[in-house]
Every structure is written in C-alpha cells, then in structure tokens.
Amino acid sequence: MKPNALRIAACLLFVLTPARPCSADTLPEVFSAEEKKLCSQLTLTNQPWASPRWEVSLTEARARATKENKPIFLVVNTGNVLGFV
C-alpha cells in the first residue's frame, strides 16, 4: 500500500473490526447448495463496504472524531445509506 493510501486509511473515521461469527451457522439445514451460494453473496458480512465501523449518528461521530483527533468522512446517499459504497 502506498504511503498516501496508508495515511488516508489511518485518518478515516473507520475502525476495522473482525466480523462476528454468523449466528446463521447454527441454523437448521434448509438451503440447497445454490441457495447457500446466494446467501453467501448477499450476507452483509461479505460486502466489503460493510466492514468499516460506519457511524450513523452525527453526535456520536463528532465525539469519536474529537477523541481520536480524526476528521469525519460523510457519505450521503438516497435512502439506502451505503448502498452504493
């Protein structure tokens, strides 16, 4: 990763957290192999844009930015927030 990219990544108001184990793993087996593939494609834990810790409260984001001395990066979308990320 280039230094600039590192700097950008470090300064964004993101905290990358490991995905929690999916509770669906313990669900009764009901899906075919093809349906499991669809579930895998659709589950939020497999969407790259969903892995950063996105804040959804401005007040909470400001408090965190103050604490971490970082700027706030705001993404504005129509309806489905982050749906285009």
Next chain:
Amino acid sequence: MAMDNVDYPNQTEAERDFLIDKGWMASTNGQSAFTADGRLLATGYFFDPRELENFLREALEKHTVPGVATKQRTPTDEEKRSRASALKHKPVVLFPPHDAQVVNMTWRVISDYGRAEGNDTSAGDKYAALFQNATGIDRLWLSATESESIVAGKWPESATKRLARMLAYISGAKSETITASIKLDGAGRISGTWTGADGKPGTIKGAVTSSEGAVTGLRLLAQGAVRQVRDCGFSNNLQTIPAGKFPRAALLVELADTAQPMHRVTPYRASEHDYLK
C-alpha cells in the same frame, strides 16, 4: 459516517443545522469531510474511486494545516429559506425501539436481463453494469411481541405484512395488494410463497434459532420476479432493469450484527405511521 439524504430520519434538528454547509443536501450521492468542531475540509459528488481518493487526500491535507479549513458558520438568510431549512423539521425516527430486533435485507438480481439501462442515478450508462451486479440494502424491525411469537414457533402475520412491503417494493406491486404467506414449523424451518412481478410465483425459505426466549438466528431467502424501480437510487440494482423485463432476484433477510452501528440506520419505511403495527 453515513446518512440518508431523503428523509434525514436519524438526524436531530441541531444536527441538521450543523450539516447545512457540509453537503447533507447532496442529491442522490455525495461526500464531505469536516472536523468535529465544524470546519469544512472538502465536499463533493463522486462515483469514481480515483476522484474520491483525491478528494480524501485534499481533505486530509487541510486537516493537518490549522486555519485552512472553513470555520463552522451560521446559516445565511438564503440557506434559512432553503429547502434544507424546511426539511430540518421533518419527522425524526432516530433509532430502533430498544426492544426491537433489527434484521438486514439485502437483494440482488440473479438472472440475466441483457444490457443494463443507465439513468441519472447510475451516472448514465457509465456505471450501469456495476449497478446491475450491485447489492441493495435496507433494514426491517421486528417488535418484541413478534420475536416472542417466533420463539414460540409461530411466524407472526404482522412480520409477514412488514416484509411484504419490501416484496411489493421490489416487484412493483402495491403493499396492500401483494400476496405473501410465511409459515414456521416446530423445527425452526420457514417456508412461504409470494407473488412477484408480472404475477409470477415466488418462494420463501429459511430457518430460525432461539435461546433463552430470544431469537438468536434468522435467515430467510425470498426469490422471485422483480422489475425496474426508479426512485433516485434507493432501489439500487433494480433501477437498471429495462422496462418490461422481469428478471429474478434474491432477497436475504437475516439478523443484524448489533456491534456494527450501521444496524441502526432507519428502515426506509419506518417513518410510516403504521410501520410497527
């Protein structure tokens, strides 16, 4: 952070005032960067990742130089009369009720419909193919009573009706007329049917688990025909479906990760007065 620019449901009036010069009125899609004390670093409207990277670089450079960024200012008279100012009084639905369970709904088109049809929201044809393969997202709230019913082995009719609003949306039907039926058996297996676009039959399949009186796992997969839906971007991948075509789509419903603040994004329809009824 991320926010909805249509109804601003999870912003207080004070927060809306704070954001008035920070791009919160972006149309369809926008980005801005600012400091916690309100200094605007940069604002823009980007689809292209390279342009966004340059935007972030510019913002970060300003962040490291004191006095370069625009100071927090009070709204001008023109801004006070603007649409933004009027909208700040819209109803606020901050976050899910404390006893509600949040589920994510993600969807994508799974059958080929040929060439994607570009529109304003997809920046014309340039990104239409990307939209065709993108994943849309919304949330749905389950009330405490509904969760109790699911734990007891009975799928609540009210939850079916709420999910049907989404099925109606993706299939282009009216919420009050769409047919959807969901059953839960004693082994935690979900099955059901719904009527998709053009009257084509759709399927619903899934499973739940519970422990100590709470729903601890839920995964439901609905498949069926959908059609073009254009509403300034919310429909995501449905907007590039050519008119008159009815490809199949899959909608996954599963419990949200409550450790991720994003689960508190307000469902599109949560401001409807009967949403939780």
